[in-house]
Amino acid sequence: MLKYLSANYILPITSMPIKDGIIAVDEEGVIQGIYDPTSFTPTDKINIEKYEGVIIPGFINAHCHIELSHMKGAVPTGTGLPSFLSKVMTSRAASMKKMDDAMARADKEMYENGIVAVGDHANTDNSSKLKEDSKILYHTFVEVIGIEPDEADFKLKEAKLLTQEFRNGHVSMTPHAPYSCSKVLFKKFKKLVSDTNIISIHNQESEEENKLFRYKMGAFLNFYESIGKSADSIKAQARNSIQSYLPYLPYPNKLILVHNTYTSLKDLDFVERMDRDVVWCLCPKANLYIEGTLPKIQNFVNAGQPLVIGTDSLASNDTLSILEELKVLHKHFEDLDFLQTIQWATINGAVALNIQDEFGSLEIGKKPGVVLLQGMEHMRLTDHVKVKRLI
Numbered sequence: 205m206l207k208y209l210s211a212n213y214i215l216p217i218t219s220m221p222i223k224d225g226i227i228a229v230d231e232e233g234v235i236q237g238i239y240d241p242t243s244f245t246p247t248d249k250i251n252i253e254k255y256e257g258v259i260i261p262g263f264i265n266a267h268c269h270i271e272l273s274h275m276k277g278a279v280p281t282g283t284g285l286p287s288f289l290s291k292v293m294t295s296r297a298a299s300m301k302k303m304d305d306a307m308a309r310a311d312k313e314m315y316e317n318g319i320v321a322v323g324d325h326a327n328t329d330n331s332s333k334l335k336e337d338s339k340i341l342y343h344t345f346v347e348v349i350g351i352e353p354d355e356a357d358f359k360l361k362e363a364k365l366l367t368q369e370f371r372n373g374h375v376s377m378t379p380h381a382p383y384s385c386s387k388v389l390f391k392k393f394k395k396l397v398s399d400t401n402i403i404s405i406h407n408q409e410s411e412e413e414n415k416l417f418r419y420k421m422g423a424f425l426n427f428y429e430s431i432g433k434s435a436d437s438i439k440a441q442a443r444n445s446i447q448s449y450l451p452y453l454p455y456p457n458k459l460i461l462v463h464n465t466y467t468s469l470k471d472l473d474f475v476e477r478m479d480r481d482v483v484w485c486l487c488p489k490a491n492l493y494i495e496g497t498l499p500k501i502q503n504f505v506n507a508g509q510p511l512v513i514g515t516d517s518l519a520s521n522d523t524l525s526i527l528e529e530l531k532v533l534h535k536h537f538e539d540l541d542f543l544q545t546i547q548w549a550t551i552n553g554a555v556a557l558n559i560q561d562e563f564g565s566l567e568i569g570k571k572p573g574v575v576l577l578q579g580m581e582h583m584r585l586t587d588h589v590k591v592k593r594l595i
């Protein structure tokens with residue numbers, strides 16, 4: 205039995221919007237047909253479910269840390285990144301029950317918000333059971349953290365072991381951030397991983413990160429001291445963080461750079477010259493929560509760079525909703541075109557996580573989830589828009 209769904213617009217994403225279009229979906233959720241109303245001639249008498257709004261494929265949340273879900277509201281807003289990290293490190297402990305309940309709520313929230321796949325960072329195996337049972341597809345990025353060079357071997361071994369706890373075939377290892385990994389660790393990581401290992405690294409989330417790499421100054425030095433780590437191996441590089449560490453990352457691996465709040469035009473030029481498979485992940489609500497500012501989005505758009513969208517965790521957000529992230533982007537950057545940003549939230553995220561064969565667009569043979577956006581004014585995303593999961 206096929207289900208026929210129609211709305212004011214169907215947005216297949218990888219092809220043009222279809223006014224009053226119709227899609228046919230089978231019982232498994234696989235798309236079996238996409239039709240223009242003028243050429244739609246069903247042979248049998250069929251029932252079409254008609255909706256007010258715009259039908260899109262399911263959202264891809266390219267960046268989350270579901271294991272921090274129990275920390276919702278635990279860290280105040282506006283602390284800046286180094287203080288935020290200290291607070292998360294000192295207060296993330298909780299009972300397994302509390303963490304499990306919070307993760308289950310977060311998973312359900314994402315599902316209902318039309319999210320079909322998530323790029324999710326992990327430091328523990330706390331989320332492995334939830335991910336196995338979930339209706340959402342999780343790609344787990346096991347983080348490696350090692351500030352002192354001596355820790356590198358042990359930390360890499362530990363992370364490698366942790367990858368085995370996530371058994372759905374969508375798991376990779378990733379350096380957590382430029383400020384939390386020594387140069388030695390980066391170099392050993394490069395030797396260790398295969399070229400299919402997708403990397404997802406927090407990048408330039410705070411200006412303090414650039415200060416650390418340029419001058420070996422700023423709040424990260426205090427942060428290291430507070431957690432008893434030596435900064436002896438760090439040397440001032442006279443250039444921003446990304447220009448220092450990018451050459452250490454393995455090639456030709458896919459690279460997701462997360463946040464990019466303090467990425468300059470010069471940094472962008474540098475990355476373009478490296479000619480790598482890079483996507484830039486925006487987490488606007490988390491940026492406003494922690495640093496009170498947003499990346500210079502127009503620079504990435506003008507440079508034709510691929511963008512994706514993430515929610516980050518509930519430690520730095522009050523929702524796990526890609527629609528809410530898009531609303532914030534459109535509110536702050538009025539020039540943005542919804543037909544472009546919806547690609548960031550769907551197909552670009554699917555390509556970044558290497559799941560575009562199934563997700564990211566309404567195409568025959570894919571099983572991308574089907575989501576309705578209600579309250580759209582033509583193709584404009586306003587605060588009133590709501591998401592309803594259809595499939």
Ligand SMILES: [Zn+2]
Binds near residue numbers: 267269325406462
């Ligand atoms: Zn993050």
